[in-house]
Amino acid sequence: MPRKNKKLPRHLLVIRTSAMGDVAMVAPVLVALRRNYPNLRITVLTPKFLQPFFREVGNIEFFAPDLKGRHKGVAGLLRLGRDLGR
Numbered sequence: 001m002p003r004k005n006k007k008l009p010r011h012l013l014v015i016r017t018s019a020m021g022d023v024a025m026v027a028p029v030l031v032a033l034r035r036n037y038p039n040l041r042i043t044v045l046t047p048k049f050l051q052p053f054f055r056e057v058g059n060i061e062f063f064a065p066d067l068k069g070r071h072k073g074v075a076g077l078l079r080l081g082r083d084l085g086r
Contacts, residue, residue, distance in 0.1 A: 014030065017065065065080055
């Protein structure tokens with residue numbers, strides 16, 4: 001049950017870029033999170049091929065990073081941060 005006396009975050013970024021098993025285990029957690037915090041904005045940073053794991057969550061946004069191109073290396077991480085801030 002959500003706490004009423006504590007300020008809750010408005011936006012959550014979930015980062016899962018590999019390890020299909022880890023991605024599969026995150027989805028039920030997000031379902032429970034969505035149930036308890038329906039107004040929370042959730043963005044999942046994951047490759048497109050892993051996005052179907054999150055079908056049951058509902059009302060989430062996706063961002064597919066280009067880890068071998070645009071978002072590769074330190075400069076790529078900076079670009080990723082700017083891209084996510086849009």
